[in-house]
Amino acid sequence: MESNIISELKVNPFSVKTPENLSSEELVDLFVPYPEYDNLQLSGHQFLHGHRGSGKSMMLKMMTPGAQCLARGCPLQDLPFYGAYLSIKATEVNSAEYSRIESEPSGFILSEHVLVTKILSSLFVSISAHHTFFSANSELNTKLSNFALSVLYKRLEYVGWDAKKHIAENNTSLSAIIDIFDSLQAETVGYIKRRAFSKDYFPYSGSLLGFQDVLLPVIRALRDNQILPDCPVFFLLDDADNLTLQQTKVLNTWVSYRSTDVVSLKISTQMGYKTFTTSSGIKIEAPHDYSEINFTSVYTGSLKENYPKLVEQIVKKRLRRFGFGDVNPTDFFPVDIDQENDIRAISEEIKERWTSSTTGGYRAGDDAYRFARPEYIRRLSGTSKQGARYKYAGFEQLVHISSGIIRFFLEPAARMFADQIKANNGKTISFISASIQDDEIRQQSDELLISKFDEIKGDAQNDPDISSNLGNIEKLKNLIQGIGSLFQAHIMDERASQRRVFSFVISDHPPKDLEEILKMGVKFGYLYEDATGNKTGMGRTKLYVLSRRLAPAFRLDPMGFSNYLSLKSSFLLEVSENPSKFVNRLRKYGPEKVLIESPQMSLLGEIDHE
Amino acid sequence: MTELNTMQALEVILKEKCKEATKFPRMHNDYFIQYCSFLNKLRVDIYPQIDTGLGVNSKNPGYYTAHNAEHFDEVVRYAGDLLNANIEDIANWKILQPYELYILLVAIRIHDVGNIHGRDDHEKKCFQFLREHSELLGGDTSELKIIARIAEAHGGKVNGSRDTIGTLNTNDLVGTIRIRSRLLAAIVRFADEICENSGRAAKYLLKHGNLPAHNLIYHKYAASILGSVYGSDDKRVNIQFVLTTDDVSQSWGCEDRKQEDGSFINSVYLIDEILDRLEKMDRERKYCNIHTRGTYAVESIRASIEIVDAKTHETLEKIPVPELMDEGYPENVHSSLKVQLKAYCGSDYAAKYITTISGESNGK
Numbered sequence: 001m002e003s004n005i006i007s008e009l010k011v012n013p014f015s016v017k018t019p020e021n022l023s024s025e026e027l028v029d030l031f032v033p034y035p036e037y038d039n040l041q042l043s044g045h046q047f048l049h050g051h052r053g054s055g056k057s058m059m060l061k062m063m064t065p066g067a068q069c070l071a072r073g074c075p076l077q078d079l080p081f082y083g084a085y086l087s088i089k090a091t092e093v094n095s096a097e098y099s100r101i102e103s104e105p106s107g108f109i110l111s112e113h114v115l116v117t118k119i120l121s122s123l124f125v126s127i128s129a130h131h132t133f134f135s136a137n138s139e140l141n142t143k144l145s146n147f148a149l150s151v152l153y154k155r156l157e158y159v160g161w162d163a164k165k166h167i168a169e170n171n172t173s174l175s176a177i178i179d180i181f182d183s184l185q186a187e188t189v190g191y192i193k194r195r196a197f198s199k200d201y202f203p204y205s206g207s208l209l210g211f212q213d214v215l216l217p218v219i220r221a222l223r224d225n226q227i228l229p230d231c232p233v234f235f236l237l238d239d240a241d242n243l244t245l246q247q248t249k250v251l252n253t254w255v256s257y258r259s260t261d262v263v264s265l266k267i268s269t270q271m272g273y274k275t276f277t278t279s280s281g282i283k284i285e286a287p288h289d290y291s292e293i294n295f296t297s298v299y300t301g302s303l304k305e306n307y308p309k310l311v312e313q314i315v316k317k318r319l320r321r322f323g324f325g326d327v328n329p330t331d332f333f334p335v336d337i338d339q340e341n342d343i344r345a346i347s348e349e350i351k352e353r354w355t356s357s358t359t360g361g362y363r364a365g366d367d368a369y370r371f372a373r374p375e376y377i378r379r380l381s382g383t384s385k386q387g388a389r390y391k392y393a394g395f396e397q398l399v400h401i402s403s404g405i406i407r408f409f410l411e412p413a414a415r416m417f418a419d420q421i422k423a424n425n426g427k428t429i430s431f432i433s434a435s436i437q438d439d440e441i442r443q444q445s446d447e448l449l450i451s452k453f454d455e456i457k458g459d460a461q462n463d464p465d466i467s468s469n470l471g472n473i474e475k476l477k478n479l480i481q482g483i484g485s486l487f488q489a490h491i492m493d494e495r496a497s498q499r500r501v502f503s504f505v506i507s508d509h510p511p512k513d514l515e516e517i518l519k520m521g522v523k524f525g526y527l528y529e530d531a532t533g534n535k536t537g538m539g540r541t542k543l544y545v546l547s548r549r550l551a552p553a554f555r556l557d558p559m560g561f562s563n564y565l566s567l568k569s570s571f572l573l574e575v576s577e578n579p580s581k582f583v584n585r586l587r588k589y590g591p592e593k594v595l596i597e598s599p600q601m602s603l604l605g606e607i608d609h610e
Numbered sequence: 611m612t613e614l615n616t617m618q619a620l621e622v623i624l625k626e627k628c629k630e631a632t633k634f635p636r637m638h639n640d641y642f643i644q645y646c647s648f649l650n651k652l653r654v655d656i657y658p659q660i661d662t663g664l665g666v667n668s669k670n671p672g673y674y675t676a677h678n679a680e681h682f683d684e685v686v687r688y689a690g691d692l693l694n695a696n697i698e699d700i701a702n703w704k705i706l707q708p709y710e711l712y713i714l715l716v717a718i719r720i721h722d723v724g725n726i727h728g729r730d731d732h733e734k735k736c737f738q739f740l741r742e743h744s745e746l747l748g749g750d751t752s753e754l755k756i757i758a759r760i761a762e763a764h765g766g767k768v769n770g771s772r773d774t775i776g777t778l779n780t781n782d783l784v785g786t787i788r789i790r791s792r793l794l795a796a797i798v799r800f801a802d803e804i805c806e807n808s809g810r811a812a813k814y815l816l817k818h819g820n821l822p823a824h825n826l827i828y829h830k831y832a833a834s835i836l837g838s839v840y841g842s843d844d845k846r847v848n849i850q851f852v853l854t855t856d857d858v859s860q861s862w863g864c865e866d867r868k869q870e871d872g873s874f875i876n877s878v879y880l881i882d883e884i885l886d887r888l889e890k891m892d893r894e895r896k897y898c899n900i901h902t903r904g905t906y907a908v909e910s911i912r913a914s915i916e917i918v919d920a921k922t923h924e925t926l927e928k929i930p931v932p933e934l935m936d937e938g939y940p941e942n943v944h945s946s947l948k949v950q951l952k953a954y955c956g957s958d959y960a961a962k963y964i965t966t967i968s969g970e971s972n973g974k
Contacts, residue, residue, distance in 0.1 A: 108783055109752035158734050160741045160751065201636075203750030208737070210755070212777040213762075216769045253779060259769070280780035 013322035014315075014414035016407055019057040020087055020238075024066030029321060031062050031071075032313045035306060036293045040266060041081065043232050045255045045290040048268040051525045053407025054295055056268040060085055060236040063266070065130050076130060077229045081264075086122040089239040092189065093118055093247060097196045102246040108279045109208055111246040112253075114188055116209040119235055120218060121181035127227065128174045141173075143225045148172035151221035155214050156180070160207035184209070211254050219262055234264045241272040246279075253278040255290050265290075272523045295404070311399045311409055327430075333413075335394030336434035339376070346379075347372035374491045374499040374557045381492070381555050392441040392552050393434035400558040401441055403528065403547050412440045445552040448526070453477050456524055475517050475576035480526050482575035482582050483546060484554035486565070489591035491556060500557060503545040503564040505532060510569045517576055518544060526550070532564065614646055618686040619695035621645075624715060626700045627708035634709050635785035639748060641712045648746045652719060653679050660726045667728030670865055672822040674729065675832050676810040677722050684809075685718050688801035692906060694842040705905060706794075709787045714794045716740075716747065717761040721798055733766040756782050756791065763795040764802050775799065775901050796901035800908065803894045804840060804847050808833045823863035823876075830862050830880050831887060845909040847895070851884055854920040859963040881915065881929070882955050885947040888913050892934040910935035915954075917963075929954050 019027065037059055040046060050056045061067065063083035069076055093114055101107055149172060153163035161184065166176065187206045195202075209215070222228040243251060255265055256278050267273075277283050286292045315329040324332075351368040377390045392401060402409035416432045423436065457473050483504065490501045510518070521527035526547055531540040543564060551558040575582045614621060627633070628642035657679040664674045689695075693705045706714065717736075724735030737758035741751055763774040771777075778791045811833035815821045821829060834857060836850040861877040868874055892911055899907045915929040929951060948955050 107752070108779075109755045154731075158731075158738050159755075160737060203748065203752070205744060205749060205751050208751055208755045210759075212768050213734070213737075213759075220769065257777070262769070278779070279782065282780060 010322070012414050012417050013318040013324070014410045014417055016053075016410045016414060019061040020085075020090065022061065024064070024070055027058070027062055027064075027067045028070045030314075030317065031058060031067075032310055032317060033062075034059065034295060034310065036295055037062070039291070039293060043081070043260045043264050045260060045265045046267070046293060047273070047286075047290055048266065048293045048295070049271055049273075050268070050295045051405050052270050053411075054405045055407075056270075056295075057087070057238050060238050060266060060268060063234060063236055065126065079229050079231055081231050081234050082228050083234045083236050083266075084119070084123040084126045085236040085238065086119060087238045088242045091118055093243065097192045098247070099244045101192060101195055102244060107246050108250060109210075110188070110204055111244070112210055112250045113208045115243075115247055115250055116211060116215050117181055117184045117188065119237075120209070120215060121178070121185060123219075123222075123233070123235075124174065124178050124181060127222075128178060131174065140227070143227055144174065144177075145170065145172040147221050147225040147227055148177060152177065152218055155217055156207065156209075159209050159214055211257070216259060216262055223262075232260065232262060232264055234266050237265060237267045239270060240267045241269050241274070243274070245274050248274045249277060249279045252276060252284050253280070255284050256282065270523070307404050308396070308399050311402070311406065312395075314406060314410075315395075315413075324430075330395040332431050333393070333395040333398055333416075333437060334431055334434060335397070336391040336438075339391050339434075340394075343372045343376045344369070346375050350375070371499070373559060377555055377557055378492050378494065378499075389438075390555065391434050391438040392558070393437035397559055398437065398441070401548050401551060403525075403549055405525070408444075408549060412444050416440045442552040445550055448547070448549050449480070449553045452524070472513075472517050472520055476521050476524075476526065478579040479517060479572060479576040480521065480546070480550070482579045484550055484556075485583055485586060486591060487546065487556055488554040489586055493591050495590075498563040501563045501565055502548070502556065503530075503543050504567045505541050505543050505564055506569055506572065507566045508569050511573070514569050514573055514576075614649060616683055618683060619690040619697050620686055620693070620711060620715060622697045623695055623700050623703055624708070624711050627711060630708055633707060633787070634712070635753070635787050636748065641709070644747060645712060645715060648716065648743065649719060651743065651746055652682075652723070656723055656726065657682065660723065663726035664729055667726070669728065669730050670824070672825040673812060673815070673829075674725075674825065675828050676812075677725050680809060681722070681805065682719055684807070685721070685798070685801045685805045686715065688805050688840065689714065689718060689797050691840040691842065692797055692801055692902075692908070694906070707787070707789070709784070710789045710794060713757055713760065713789055714797060716757050717794060717798050718801065720757075721761040721764045721802060731766070733762050733764060736761040753784055756784060756789070760791055760795040761798060764799045773897075775897070790905075792901040793905055796898040800894055800898040800902075803891055803898075804838055804849070806832055806849075807835050807838055824865040826863040827878050827880070827883050828864075830857060831883050834880060834884070840908065842906070845907060847891070847908060847911045849888075849891075849911065849913045851913065851915045853880060853915065853917050854923075855917065855926065855963040856920040858917055859960045861957075861960070879956055879960055881951075881959065882948060884913075884915060885931075885951060885955070888931070888934065889947050895934070896936070 022030070034055060036048075040048070040059060041063065048056050048059070060083070062071070063081070064085050065076055065079060065082055068079050068081075068083065072079070098111075098114065101110065149167065149170075153167055157163045161180070166172070166180070184207060188204075191204050191206065219228070219233050222233075223230050237251070240248070240251065251265070251267065252275070255267075276285070284290060312329050315332070316326070319325075319327045319329075319332060347369040350371050354368065380390050392398075398409060398413070413432075416436050417429075419436045419440065420429045420432045423433070453473065453476075457470060460470055460473060487501045491499050493499075506514075518527065521544070522529055528545045528547065530543040530545060532543040546556075548556075548558040550556070617625075624645065625642050628640060631637045634641055660677045661674065664677060665671060668674070694703075696703055720736050720739055722732065723739050724732035727735060737755055740747065740754040740758050744751060744754055747754060759778055763778055766774065768774045768777045775792050775795045778795055780790065780792050781788050782791045783789075809832075811829040811831075812821060813829075813833055816826075816829050816833060834851045834853050836852045838847065838849040840847050857880050861879045862883075863877050864875075864883075866874045866876055867878070888911065895908045895911060902908075911934040913931045913934070915931055916925055917927040917929070918925050931947070932950060934947075953959065
């Protein structure tokens with residue numbers, strides 16, 4: 001497995017492999033720390049919210065002991081924390097059968113048992129994986145024996161597991177302990193499966209492990225017996241959106257405990273965490289119970305300023321690792337020179353116009369250059385009909401299009417790399433041509449607008465626990481089409497007072513059904529949330545930004561955007577339900593008047609996200 | 611119809627409430643019959659063996675105060691007092707939901723059964739015990755786990771903390787029925803706390819000096835309690851101690867106890883012990899109130915300590931124990947009872963009565 005991954009990275013520097021499969025060496029080699037990484041290493045329960053591919057798993061995997069020892073150059077015993085990683089997605093705890101039993105008596109207890117068993121199992125597997133570190137200590141077996149007999153087996157007996165045989169045979173090896181957890185899991189899975197085939201209720205009769213009565217004392221004892229370093233244990237729970245509703249509540253209950261001196265929970269979500277209430281129905285809140293890290297997009301978190309630099313570092317690292325030496329990413333992903341020259345020419349035109357205008361006032365040259373790009377797009381795609389098309393190429397443009405999610409840079413980059421090799425007939429390459437970049441970016445945009453929706457629909461049909469419903473998926477699709485068309489109409493309308501529009505706020509109180517649709521849009525990466533100043537000047541309001549991965553689909557300028565529209569809920573709902581009616585009106589009235597004719601308030605606001 | 615010997619008020623109420631089948635997770639199950647079968651098993655096979663098990667299986671073997679069937683009955687009775695259980699008007703008794711009452715009673719019935727395997731960690735063995743008898747209780751180990759957690763919170767420590775009730779969920783959902791786990795645990799805990807009386811002391815053996823030295827003070831303490839009652843009208847625990855001059859004039863054997871200065875003692879004066887235990891009871895009162903307030907609260911503990919002549923039983927003195935309650939601004943204004951009542955503590959006070967006794971050394 002590992003050798004395959006290495007070879008893949010050797011074939012393509014941008015190959016994206018799930019971090020679960022990377023070796024510690026590769027992790028350390030490929031990892032570029034986000035600024036949030038420092039915070040994550042502190043004790044305390046934390047949620048990491050980020051879209052799929054934003055680098056959460058990489059960050060969590062980087063906190064596992066193997067990677068930490070390498071990165072810090074220290075032995076295991078000196079680590080400031082011990083990170084045990086568990087990918088929820090990769091376990092069976094999220095299977096539909098688990099959801100079904102949750103309405104039965106004492107579902108919470110069983111859900112807690114399932115989670116504790118899974119988590120402790122991952123911890124012992126992790127300890128076993130670092131056995132070479134521990135075995136440096138010749139007394140390990142004695143310590144393990146002491147731990148198992150004085151704490152683990154006793155605790156397991158209290159919760160219903162029969163330890164007599166193990167105690168009698170003094171069976172206290174790591175593999176024996178892992179076997180116990182495997183058998184505990186098998187017992188539960190067996191029950192869950194039997195329940196799936198039976199209409200009648202029959203109670204669970206196996207052992208029941210809990211957080212307070214097993215997990216915490218076991219971890220304390222592992223530390224006391226020096227089987228784990230004397231530091232807090234961080235459970236790195238990846239993709240916790242995949243937990244069932246009840247498991248989520250159980251996890252939240254643990255978050256509500258002040259046990260961070262022993263255990264901290266680092267929980268990553270893909271914007272679809274089901275609830276923040278506990279089993280008792282109490283809401284957990286930041287900063288009292290946990291802290292939050294959002295790195296969803298360029299609009300939030302540290303990425304706002306640092307994302308381009310981060311991508312640059314990642315690309316440099318990967319190219320160097322591949323053997324390209326110190327290549328500047330802007331040279332490896334060059335812009336289309338002719339296009340840039342044309343844009344500069346338009347920029348000069350605009351500057352000239354501003355200078356001769358009596359009301360234009362002073363505007364910097366950079367401003368003119370930014371204004372020139374949408375105009376260039378209009379001239380290409382609008383009335384001039386030159387047959388050429390705008391090239392989505394150049395490192396800076398690719399970074400913007402990736403919308404703050406590193407995977408959205410790397411995945412297309414990997415495909416571009418493969419295409420370039422093909423184009424070069426296998427000869428070595430030193431850059432990716434602008435047309436190959438453009439092809440790939442356009443393909444990605446089409447995938448997002450068409451295939452991805454089909455994929456979401458398929459998932460919704462197969463997953464009874466999914467919060468979305470099929471109707472809302474269709475509405476979201478309509479809404480994205482409608483909004484994209486509206487933004488496109490602004491860029492294409494020479495007379496429009498604002499050309500570069502990429503986001504909107506809702507001017508009134510959105511009804512629940514609209515909120516659901518927008519939430520789904522955020523969850524699946526079509527929209528990003530940010531906040532902007534309220535029109536009244538009092539407080540802040542939620543801003544929805546269209547993913548710039550969709551820029552090619554709507555012929556938008558991904559680099560420059562500084563305006564948002566203020567839209568009414570009724571308008572958005574209409575677009576989501578009857579997009580053709582809106583598009584017809586848009587054609588008839590143009591982008592600005594259509595909003596008045598809808599009828600609905602049209603306002604333009606200034607924001608600066610660049 | 612199923613009946614129990616010595617039915618306590620809460621059990622009478624349970625019997626009636628179990629007729630409301632929709633208020634239980636499994637509607638076709640008669641929870642009262644289930645409770646009776648289980649209690650019968652406990653009374654026949656388990657309760658009679660607890661004291662012996664406690665004596666021989668504890669790390670520190672000895673003769674402990676009674677944890678017999680009567681003790682469990684009494685805890686049920688005290689819980690009934692706390693909950694103002696009124697069998698005259700069962701229809702209007704709605705302090706607990708029917709299923710909560712069932713959970714509470716099972717939890718009380720097993721809270722101390724772990725002692726059968728010895729005192730150490732006895733409170734952590736409730737689930738193990740329930741699971742062994744799951745066929746008598748419906749067979750659902752998840753439900754038993756909830757009951758066990760409530761019972762287990764009656765003492766000990768969870769992960770180094772005495773806040774055992776705080777580790778429970780405020781409420782738990784069993785099927786569609788929600789139960790207030792912390793409330794129930796606090797009821798079990800405080801009912802157990804105030805369930806002390808002379809009936810738990812081995813008085814005959816005390817009289818004949820046949821108890822292990824390190825157990826003496828516990829039996830003397832229990833024996834000195836004339837009565838302990840909770841009045842739901844004044845929300846107060848009234849506890850009455852009667853001590854003879856023999857009792858106060860000497861110290862009584864206990865297990866090795868570490869003092870603040872690091873030294874160890876192996877005997878203690880009875881009044882000192884009583885004051886310590888009253889303070890502990892007050893801590894328990896405050897702690898359990900956190901979880902029961904809203905349903906009920908125990909507002910104070912009023913203790914009277916009377917010294918009587920060992921021969922004539924004439925009252926010689928009443929110790930003015932201040933009522934233990936929450937009052938004034940919440941800062942540490944009160945010194946400990948032993949400081950406030952220093953004149954009644956230790957060897958100096960014992961010396962006052964030493965001339966009046968002719969007893970022998972009692973395990974010092």
